[in-house]
Amino acid sequence: MILLKDILYGVSLSAVSGNTNVMVNNVHFDSRKVGMDDVFVAIRGLSTDGHKYIKKAVELGAKAVVCEELPKLLVNGVTYLKVTNSNSALAVIAANYYSNPSKNLKLVGITGTNGKTTVSTLLYNLFKKAGFKVGLISTIKVLVNDKEYPTSHTTPDTMTINRHLFNMNEEGVEYCFMEVSSHGIHQKRSEGLHFEGAIFTNLSHDHLDYHKTFAEYRDTKKKLFDDLPKTAFALSNIDDKNGLVMLQNTKAKKYTYALKSYADYRAQILEKQFNGQLLKIDENELWSKLIGDFNAYNLLAIYATADILGLEKIETLQLISELENVDGRFQYFISKEKITAIVDYAHTPDALKNVLKTINTLRTGNENVITVVGCGGDRDKSKRPVMGHIASEMSNQAIFTSDNPRTESPSAIIEEMEAGVEPQNTKKILSVENRKQAIKAACKLAVSNDIILVAGKGHETYQETNGVRVDFDDYKEVKEALASLNK
Known part of the structure; x- marks a missing residue:
């Protein structure tokens, strides 16, 4: 157990009813998980308001309640703490x-x-190859050295983040690399954390269902840099038009990287092949198994970060040349019929355009590019026609299908994608609602040397419809579909 006033250190309280000099057990923002002597933090969420469940949390044994609005009935023996923003308060309490x-x-x-x-x-x-104890908090997984924990959000809730970081402390982890989403920043999940540095990769069309405007989306990302301390570093891709915007108000030490602009860290692509590319970084040439301009930017960001954190440059370049593709990121194989299948997480217009641009740069022109793509339900609808346009414009054949429809109609989502297809490209598209059948159709259409891109889900091993997740792995499905062509 822990003293309540100790976990409230740094929390801005506007009203207190009760005693803060009491021992409490756990901290929860889900009333269903509350037990005896716990602290309940009432959060105003997208689908529900935690303030509705304060009474239930107290009945379950909550000793303290953190809220933005005090309930009319205050129970004796329970401490009520009023704050301006429950998300911010939870972030500080969690830390x-x-x-x-x-x-x-x-x-x-x-x-x-x-x-x-x-x-x-x-x-x-x-950093693991360099001999350090390392942690990772990402969309795909959370790693504490070699121990893996599942994750359901790009940026987990603030209690989960701090619990993982605490476990990393226990295991002697020296460095942790963490994805920070715009949702996570907006919901204060990254508040209360001490960052050594932050990296900006790029900014394009996404999450406008949540942020409403591109400016709001950009400014939310920027807040990560605005809040960095003087002791931290801020590394930004200035080939992106928003790269310098990220650095405008930061107190951190500023660094830039680019392929096209003058920057602190620069790279040049010398040669491209399907099995990798030759890069020139800091006047040194290196071969990487990761292909595409987008990966050249990623590798340059990694090199710059390692240099800023004090790793030896030549060793870093050697280690970069050994790095393999991340699951679901331009993950490819070549079948017996010499059909190349690529699975990629590209679920935004910019990402899809980058992947198809890379494929079209590498192809000879004699083979067909067949793209299987869908758009997620209950997400930014404005990108659907744009995705449909890009897929049909940059492929020889585009098959529109279901992604994670969630609570939306898959056929309605596909219709919105079709709306972006220009008249001259309508003969190039095929709509197959069932994703498994869409992948099979692409494999049947393909002949020797053709290229199949299955985009949108990447590493995901499920498909979500009306709150139910069923097993579905794009990589496994396309591999099985191509193998069945032999039979």
Whole structure:
């Protein structure tokens, strides 16, 4: 148990009813999990308001309640703490509860529309290869050295983040690389954390269902840099038009990287092949198994971060040349019929465009590019026609299908994608609602040397419809579909 007033250190309280000099057990923002002597933090969420469940939390044994609005009936023996923002309060409480674990390691946050998972995962792999004890908090997984924990959000809730960081402290982790999403920043999940530095990858069309405007989306990302201390570093891709915006108000030491602009760290692509590319970084040439301009940016960000954190440059370049693709990020294989299948997480217009641009740069022109793509339900609808346009414009054949429809009609989502297809490309599209059948159709259409891109879900091993998740792995499905062509 822990003293209530100790976990409230740094929390701005506007009213207190009761005693803060009491021992409490756990901290929860889900009333269903509350037990005897716990602290309940009432959060105003997107789908429900935690303030509705204060009475239930108290009945379950809550000794303290943190809320933005005090209930009319205050129960004797329960401490009520009024705050301006419950999310901010929870972030500080979570850090205090776990003894501020982010201060005991070097935590680096990675934000941007695309590239967060690749940069954070490859930094984890590089530092691990360099002999350090490392942690990772990403979309795909949470790693504490070699121990893996599942994750359901790009940026987990603040209690979960601090618990993982506490576990990292216990295991002697020196560096942790963490994806920081715009949702996570807006919901204060990254508040209360001590960042050693932050990396900006790029900014393009995404999450406008949540942020409403592109400016709000950009400014939310920017807050990560605005809040950095003087002791931290801020690394930004200035080939992106928002790269310098991220650095405008930061107190951290500023660094830039680019392929096209003058920057502190620069790279040049010398040669491209399907099995990798030759890069020139800091006047040194290196071969990487990761292909595409987008991966050149990712690798340059990794190199710059390693240099800023004090790794030896030549060793870093050697380690970068050994790095493998991240699951679901331009993950490819070639079948017996010499059909190339690529699975990629590209679920934004910019990401899809980058992947198809890379494919079209590498192809000879004699083979067909067949793209299987869908758009997620209950997410930004405005990108659907744009995705449909890009897929049909940049492929020889595009098959529109279901992604994670969630609570929306898959056929309605596909219709919105079809709306973006220009008249001259309508003959190039095919709509197959069932994703498994869509992948099979692409494999049947393909002949020797053709290229199949299955985009949108990448590493995900499920498909979500009306709150139910069923097993579905794009990589496994396309591999099985191509193998069945032999039979």
